[in-house]
Amino acid sequence: MNYTGENILKGIPAAPGIAIATAYLYKKYKEDVTKEKIEDTDLAIQNLSEALEKSKKELQKIFSLAIDKMGEKRAGIFEAQLMILEDPVLLETIINRIKNEKINPEYVVSDEISKYQALMNASSEPYMKERSMDIEDIKNRIIKNIKNKKWKSRIASDVVVVTDVITPADTVLFTRVNVKGYVTDFGGLTSHAAIVARSLNIPAVVGTHDATDRIKNGDKIIVDGIHGTVIVNPTKEQLSEYERKLEKLNEINCELAKLRDKPAVTKDGKKIVLHANLDLEEELDFVVQNGAEGIGLVRTEQIFQVANSFPDEETQFQLYSKLAQKLYPLPITIRTFDIGGDKVLPLDIKEPNPFLGWRGIRFLLDNLELFKTQLRALLRASIHKNIKIMFPMITSIQEIRKTKQIVEICKNELKTENLNFDDNIPLGIMVEVPSSAVMAGKFAKEVDFVSIGTNDLIQYLLAVDRGNENVSAQYQEFHPAVINTLKYIIDECQNINTDVSICGEMAADILAVPLLIGLGLQSLSVSASVIPQIKKVVRSINYSDVKSLSDQCLTFETEEKIKNLIFEFYKTHLTEDLKDLM
Amino acid sequence: MIERKVKILNNAGLHTRPAATLVKLAAKYKSDFYIYKDGLKINGKSIIGVMTLAAEKGSELTLTFDGEDEEKAANEIVDYFNRGFDEL
Numbered sequence: 227m228n229y230t231g232e233n234i235l236k237g238i239p240a241a242p243g244i245a246i247a248t249a250y251l252y253k254k255y256k257e258d259v260t261k262e263k264i265e266d267t268d269l270a271i272q273n274l275s276e277a278l279e280k281s282k283k284e285l286q287k288i289f290s291l292a293i294d295k296m297g298e299k300r301a302g303i304f305e306a307q308l309m310i311l312e313d314p315v316l317l318e319t320i321i322n323r324i325k326n327e328k329i330n331p332e333y334v335v336s337d338e339i340s341k342y343q344a345l346m347n348a349s350s351e352p353y354m355k356e357r358s359m360d361i362e363d364i365k366n367r368i369i370k371n372i373k374n375k376k377w378k379s380r381i382a383s384d385v386v387v388v389t390d391v392i393t394p395a396d397t398v399l400f401t402r403v404n405v406k407g408y409v410t411d412f413g414g415l416t417s418h419a420a421i422v423a424r425s426l427n428i429p430a431v432v433g434t435h436d437a438t439d440r441i442k443n444g445d446k447i448i449v450d451g452i453h454g455t456v457i458v459n460p461t462k463e464q465l466s467e468y469e470r471k472l473e474k475l476n477e478i479n480c481e482l483a484k485l486r487d488k489p490a491v492t493k494d495g496k497k498i499v500l501h502a503n504l505d506l507e508e509e510l511d512f513v514v515q516n517g518a519e520g521i522g523l524v525r526t527e528q529i530f531q532v533a534n535s536f537p538d539e540e541t542q543f544q545l546y547s548k549l550a551q552k553l554y555p556l557p558i559t560i561r562t563f564d565i566g567g568d569k570v571l572p573l574d575i576k577e578p579n580p581f582l583g584w585r586g587i588r589f590l591l592d593n594l595e596l597f598k599t600q601l602r603a604l605l606r607a608s609i610h611k612n613i614k615i616m617f618p619m620i621t622s623i624q625e626i627r628k629t630k631q632i633v634e635i636c637k638n639e640l641k642t643e644n645l646n647f648d649d650n651i652p653l654g655i656m657v658e659v660p661s662s663a664v665m666a667g668k669f670a671k672e673v674d675f676v677s678i679g680t681n682d683l684i685q686y687l688l689a690v691d692r693g694n695e696n697v698s699a700q701y702q703e704f705h706p707a708v709i710n711t712l713k714y715i716i717d718e719c720q721n722i723n724t725d726v727s728i729c730g731e732m733a734a735d736i737l738a739v740p741l742l743i744g745l746g747l748q749s750l751s752v753s754a755s756v757i758p759q760i761k762k763v764v765r766s767i768n769y770s771d772v773k774s775l776s777d778q779c780l781t782f783e784t785e786e787k788i789k790n791l792i793f794e795f796y797k798t799h800l801t802e803d804l805k806d807l808m
Numbered sequence: 809m810i811e812r813k814v815k816i817l818n819n820a821g822l823h824t825r826p827a828a829t830l831v832k833l834a835a836k837y838k839s840d841f842y843i844y845k846d847g848l849k850i851n852g853k854s855i856i857g858v859m860t861l862a863a864e865k866g867s868e869l870t871l872t873f874d875g876e877d878e879e880k881a882a883n884e885i886v887d888y889f890n891r892g893f894d895e896l
Binding site: 350353354 | 819823824829831832853854855864
């Protein structure tokens with residue numbers, strides 16, 4: 227297959243799979259308005275009220291659809307939008323200005339609503355800026371209807387969403403409708419949009435630069451999330467080629483589903499534990515379906531969407547208990563809030579360098595009440611003894627010791643309150659910055675387990691911002707520095723018998739799996755959707771083969787050499803259908 | 809005219825849903841209803857106005873009610889604040 231051509235866009239393959247569907251351009255629409263003098267103010271006001279009626283009808287439709295797909299609570303925003311269309315204060319001002327100043331209604335609508343938006347944007351609360359965006363929607367809807375233009379409604383089904391950038395909130399919203407695929411202008415492999423797309427098994431291509439310019443609403447498009455290509459209005463040949471591929475892929479998936487209850491053991495008998503990462507509560511059933519043996523990482527900041535507000539102890543306790551009970555007796559590792567960097571701070575703090583700023587454990591230790599609330603909820607939920615707690619962004623031994631002290635304080639509080647918890651609850655750390663990698667052995671002595679977070683580790687090690695598409699090519703999972711660092715961490719932990727696993731996106735890369743196992747890892751935590759594929763790889767290899775593969779890779783000085791050797795390994799050691807997955 | 813001081817009690821603050829409920833309650837009465845916060849005066853019958861208020865848990869607002877049914881309006885609306893917008 228030729229992957230270049232006039233109607234082909236290249237991007238980063240962010241979530242595997244193929245989708246053939248209609249494009250849906252998700253844009254924050256902006257209608258142009260100019261100020262014009264008018265003569266007939268009665269006609270203008272008549273136009274305005276017709277536009278308001280039409281907007282109401284459109285919104286009512288969206289509102290009921292939203293309740294259906296998103297639930298009443300999340301749909302609330304549409305009710306507020308509907309009320310704006312009947313806001314007596316706003317409408318009176320608009321009508322008076324049209325009468326008195328004799329200017330066109332779309333200008334007055336835009337000008338008046340913008341005043342409220344300016345107030346919202348001036349607020350230091352980040353959610354007020356979101357509110358302003360929501361108001362932008364209704365403003366543009368009214369203006370569009372005054373101009374009598376057709377406009378696609380906001381929510382559609384069975385489409386490929388094409389947009390400049392997807393926020394985590396957008397992605398969650400889209401999970402409620404049947405989205406077939408994602409294509410974005412910006413974002414990298416480890417952006418949250420990509421992570422969520424992978425966890426829900428929806429093909430995605432990100433970082434195409436100009437998809438929203440080149441794709442029109444309603445275009446037929448093919449999203450190839452395996453190779454990172456998007457085909458706009460495919461030719462007959464391209465279409466039949468991809469229909470054939472899609473069919474083949476479905477066959478492979480059926481085949482993989484059969485592996486669900488088979489253990490992940492290498493041909494020469496080494497057992498590999500496969501855990502799933504969890505970003506959304508809805509994923510839980512999917513996790514078990516795909517044969518995970520537990521959960522290796524719950525991203526609590528994702529599950530609770532803490533960008534809006536922090537949940538109280540009771541809310542957290544309910545959810546942690548539910549997850550732990552549903553999974554019992556399987557283990558579940560829950561990571562405390564990892565806020566900062568690309569994960570929005572709930573407080574409006576602008577940092578020049580967020581990835582080197584106030585994030586992870588630093589933020590938690592500076593916000594003790596919030597930290598304690600989460601720890602108490604986790605402890606209370608631990609009565610079935612299958613919860614482990616993990617702390618993000620550890621850079622020093624003091625942070626570990628301080629954190630353990632706070633856990634002790636929480637335990638003592640619960641004891642005096644006569645509340646039950648697992649007194650031996652395992653505590654672990656993420657090793658995801660170079661300092662903790664270098665100190666891995668000493669840090670590991672302080673805790674019960676270590677989990678390597680490759681996304682951050684790679685970006686800090688290579689000094690590459692993973693979300694910056696200008697340098698995302700330098701974000702090399704197989705950089706020799708990365709491979710050697712991984713080896714060092716694994717050896718240091720295993721020397722003192724501390725459990726070590728890996729929970730970054732690298733573990734989900736089919737290409738990386740033989741290498742990681744060869745480096746000595748016995749536990750991987752990945753998006754649930756890729757567990758069957760990884761199991762298949764594990765069951766097709768000999769530990770002795772991948773051990774010598776990784777030994778050889780450790781001697782190389784370029785990523786290219788390492789990758790070539792792995793490709794070579796796949797060719798000689800793995801079966802045909804696994805090659806199709808690549 | 810009646811003036812009352814209220815405090816935001818629920819965790820999420822005056823977000824979109826309670827803002828909508830507040831405006832709907834106010835619309836039932838003939839009396840004027842204004843909300844004062846940080847030097848801003850907002851007409852409580854205007855949803856878009858109320859939405860410009862960033863009122864976190866713990867923040868204090870002043871409400872005024874003026875008109876023939878001010879007593880009833882004040883009671884019902886202050887009560888809604890005191891119930892933490894039914895989110896406690």
